[in-house]
Amino acid sequence: MSQIICTDLALGYDGKTILSGLNFSIEKGDYLCIVGENGSGKSTLMKTLLSLQEPISGKIEFSDGLEKAGIGYLPQQTVVQRDFPASVWEIVLSGCQGRCGLRPFYNKEEKELARKAMELMGITQFRKRCYRELSGGQQQRVLLARALCATQQILLLDEPVSGLDPKVTLEMYTLIEKLNKEDGITVIMISHDLTAALKYADKILHIGENVFFGTKDEYLSSSVGRMFTQMNGGDE
Amino acid sequence: MAQMFEKLQFYMQYPFVQYALIVGVLIALCSSLLGVTLVLKRFSFIGDGLSHVAFGAMAIAGVLNLTNDMPLVLVITVISAILLLQTGKYTKLKGDAAVAVISVGALAIGYLLMNIFSKSANVSGDVCSTLFGSTSILTLSKFDVWLCLALSFVVIVVFILFYNKIFTVTFDEDFSNAVGTKTNVYNRVIAVTVAVIIVLAMNLVGSLLTSALIIFPALSAMRVFKSFKSVTICTAIVSVSCSVLGILIAILAGTPVGSTIVVVDIAAFLIFMVAGGIKK
Numbered sequence: 001m002s003q004i005i006c007t008d009l010a011l012g013y014d015g016k017t018i019l020s021g022l023n024f025s026i027e028k029g030d031y032l033c034i035v036g037e038n039g040s041g042k043s044t045l046m047k048t049l050l051s052l053q054e055p056i057s058g059k060i061e062f063s064d065g066l067e068k069a070g071i072g073y074l075p076q077q078t079v080v081q082r083d084f085p086a087s088v089w090e091i092v093l094s095g096c097q098g099r100c101g102l103r104p105f106y107n108k109e110e111k112e113l114a115r116k117a118m119e120l121m122g123i124t125q126f127r128k129r130c131y132r133e134l135s136g137g138q139q140q141r142v143l144l145a146r147a148l149c150a151t152q153q154i155l156l157l158d159e160p161v162s163g164l165d166p167k168v169t170l171e172m173y174t175l176i177e178k179l180n181k182e183d184g185i186t187v188i189m190i191s192h193d194l195t196a197a198l199k200y201a202d203k204i205l206h207i208g209e210n211v212f213f214g215t216k217d218e219y220l221s222s223s224v225g226r227m228f229t230q231m232n233g234g235d236e
Numbered sequence: 237m238a239q240m241f242e243k244l245q246f247y248m249q250y251p252f253v254q255y256a257l258i259v260g261v262l263i264a265l266c267s268s269l270l271g272v273t274l275v276l277k278r279f280s281f282i283g284d285g286l287s288h289v290a291f292g293a294m295a296i297a298g299v300l301n302l303t304n305d306m307p308l309v310l311v312i313t314v315i316s317a318i319l320l321l322q323t324g325k326y327t328k329l330k331g332d333a334a335v336a337v338i339s340v341g342a343l344a345i346g347y348l349l350m351n352i353f354s355k356s357a358n359v360s361g362d363v364c365s366t367l368f369g370s371t372s373i374l375t376l377s378k379f380d381v382w383l384c385l386a387l388s389f390v391v392i393v394v395f396i397l398f399y400n401k402i403f404t405v406t407f408d409e410d411f412s413n414a415v416g417t418k419t420n421v422y423n424r425v426i427a428v429t430v431a432v433i434i435v436l437a438m439n440l441v442g443s444l445l446t447s448a449l450i451i452f453p454a455l456s457a458m459r460v461f462k463s464f465k466s467v468t469i470c471t472a473i474v475s476v477s478c479s480v481l482g483i484l485i486a487i488l489a490g491t492p493v494g495s496t497i498v499v500v501d502i503a504a505f506l507i508f509m510v511a512g513g514i515k516k
Contacts, residue, residue, distance in 0.1 A: 050414040073414040080276055084407060087463035094404040098415030104397045130462035150415045 002063060003028055003154060003186055004049065009058035011044045017056050018044060024205055024213040028153075031180045031187045033201035035194055035228070040208040042190045046158055049188070072147030074157045077139070081131070088126045088134070088142050092118055095149025110149075117148040120183075121175070137168035144175070154186040155179065161193065169193075173200055194229060240488060247487055255381050256373045256493075260479050262388035263440045264449065264497075267433050268475030269395045271454030272467055273406045273426060282320055282427070284447040285339035286434045289316045291443040292342030292349075294366055299353040306383055310435045316342075317431035321423055369442025369494030373483070376439065387436055394429055402426065403464050440479070441494030452501035453478065459505075459512030478504050 002025045010020035019041040026032055034042050047053045049060065050073055062070075072095070095117070096110040106114075118124045121141040126134060131142060140160060147155055160176065161169040177200055180187045191197045197204065204219040206212040212224040219225040247253045274280055293312035297305030320335060351359055376384070395402070404412045405422045412419050430450075437446040453475035454467075461467045482497030489496075 050410075052410060052413050071414060073411055075408065075410050075414075078408065078410075080278070081407065083458075084276055085272075085458050085462055085464060085467045086403070086407060087465075090403065090464050091407065094400070094407060095411075095415070097400065097404040097412060097417050100400070105400060128463070133462070146411070156414075 002026065005061045005063065007059055007061075009048070009060065010056040011041055011048050012056050013044060013053065015056075019207055019211075020057075022058070022207070022211060026154075026186060026188065028186055029180070029184050030203055031177075031201045032189070032203045032205060033197035034188065034190045034205045034207065035192075035197055036207040042207065043158065045207065046156060046190055050156060070151050070153055072149075072151035072155045074140075074143050074147045074155065074160055076158050076162065077143075083132055086131050088118070088123060088129055088131055089114070091131055091142055092123075092145045092149060095146035098150050114145075114149050117145040120148065120179075121145040135168075136164050137172060140164065140172060141175070148179075152183075152185065155188070157187065157189040159190055159192065161191075161196075169196075176200070198229070243488060244484065252374055252376070253487065255376055256483060257480065259376060259381055259384045260373060260440055260483050261476055262384065263436045264475040264479035265472055266388045266391040267437045267446070267449045268453045268471045269391065269468065270402075270426065270430055270433060271450045271452075271471055271475075272458065272464070273402055274430065275451060275454050275458070276406050277426075279430075280447065280451055281335050282317070283430060283434060283450050285320065285335035286313055286317055286431055287438065287443045287446040288339035288346075289313055289342040290434055290438055290446075291366055292346035294438075294443070295346035295349040298362075299349050304377075304379055306380060306435065309438075310387075310432065313435050314428050314431040317427040318424060321427045365442070367442050367444045368492060369438070369440060369445065373440050373493050380439065384436060384439065387432055391429055391432055391436075394425065398422065398425060399468075441497055445494050445498050448498040448501060449475070449479075452498070452505050456501075456505045456508035459508045460515060474504055474508075475501075 004026040006022055006024050009022040010017050011022070012018045022045075034045065036042055044053070048055050050071060093106055093111065093114040096106055096113060099110060100106065115124075118127065121144055123138065123141050123145060126138065126142070131139065134142065144155075144160075155176075157176065161172050164172060173196055176187060176189070179185045189197075189201070198216060198220070201216060203215055204212065204225070206219065206224050206228060210224040212219060212222055214222070220229070274283055290309050290313045293309040294305055296312070297308045300308075302308060316338065320338065347363060350363055354362065401417065401422050404417060405419050405426075409419050433450065434443075434446050437449050441449050453471045456474050457467045457470035461470050478500040479497050482500040483493055485491065485500070486493040486496040
């Protein structure tokens with residue numbers, strides 16, 4: 001069953017099209033990696049999927065019980081967050097904000113949800129710690145726990161391992177894989193790291209001058225994929 | 237020491253001193269609440285810009301010869317706050333440039349109006365007391381006191397009701413948008429509340445010094461505390477105690493209220509900076 005179907009999508013900003021003719025669909029339980037050169041529109045596609053901006057043309061359909069607010073999002077870290085005085089608990093709990101609507105305070109179920117998400121990410125012991133004092137990998141796990149509070153169905157991850165050292169990167173990938181395989185959460189990930197994309201994902205969306213969408217094996221034997229892997233495969 | 241208390245006791249009998257203290261505490265409490273958000277959202281200068289707008293609005297109220305200038309000042313400042321937030325995203329004039337243009341413009345026009353249309357003999361005295369507050373907290377009319385009380389109450393209730401939303405929107409706007417929180421609405425709520433706070437704070441410290449009242453306690457608290465909640469509570473306590481201390485010192489020493497409060501705020505900031513350094 002498809003959760004998201006994009007038909008003939010054209011993307012861009014300020015009225016400028018940077019990507020057009022995009023057709024793809026995301027099934028429940030997929031692990032999709034979006035790859036492509038810098039400036040090819042990966043982040044724009046992400047923002048469009050999250051309804052943070054409107055597509056220029058074409059349409060995105062959400063189905064299979066998925067609502068707009070049902071997507072958990074792991075954004076890249078912002079400058080503001082670097083000196084933000086907030087405890088881990090406050091940040092994870094804020095992931096429930098979408099469920100609150102106009103209600104001003106969090107209820108018991110939401111607090112329970114946040115507690116479970118922290119357990120799943122192994123950050124329960126940091127509950128009272130200050131976010132800005134954690135290491136990069138720990139911070140990412142906090143933000144992932146927050147994203148889990150927003151959804152049980154689908155996660156959008158924007159460069160989840162950028163700036164992390166190799167060991168922590170591996171931990172992060174393992175964690176994401178576990179969420180995908182064991183908890184059945186659909187994962188959409190933007191990545192620079194093609195080696196990891198090919199290792200963990202089961203579908204690839206390559207955007208840029210040539211667009212490709214299909215399974216990992218199809219990608220490896222396609223002309224787009226062969227060219228891109230030869231260019232990038234060696235150095236990552 | 238005993239003499240000081242006697243002097244204080246003597247002053248406390250007067251209703252204008254009592255009003256000043258009550259209103260001062262409430263204004264200090266309100267102005268501290270959104271300080272953290274403004275600092276973190278890099279909005280400090282919006283507060284500053286708005287206070288200049290409020291000065292311009294006060295000049296207009298003066299020209300129109302209004303007995304109660306606060307309602308007009310309030311309306312103009314709130315509208316400017318909404319406009320300033322809009323500029324960030326949609327127009328060619330970006331963030332700080334827009335703030336600079338509006339605030340300097342309002343300051344110049346305000347002074348010009350006061351000069352041309354003033355009926356009083358002491359224009360520079362009027363300007364000075366509008367900018368630096370000098371004694372305005374001690375000369376509040378009954379109407380002003382009630383308006384201050386009502387507005388402070390509204391600000392505090394709004395802050396408590398929107399506390400979690402303000403946190404989420406401040407920490408991560410993109411994420412909040414993605415999970416369906418209407419960040420535009422809450423940004424506007426924040427802007428309007430800031431405008432109200434600035435108009436309130438003008439009574440206490442004058443228009444030029446309002447941002448000090450908003451920013452300093454927040455910066456102090458952020459040096460030492462680690463969670464949003466503890467920072468917010470500490471900010472409120474610091475702000476209220478600095479203001480009370482400032483008002484009392486001003487009464488005893490005969491110094492201008494506004495600048496005395498700000499100096500106490502600065503002293504508190506230095507203490508917290510040292511404390512934060514030791515804690516690390």
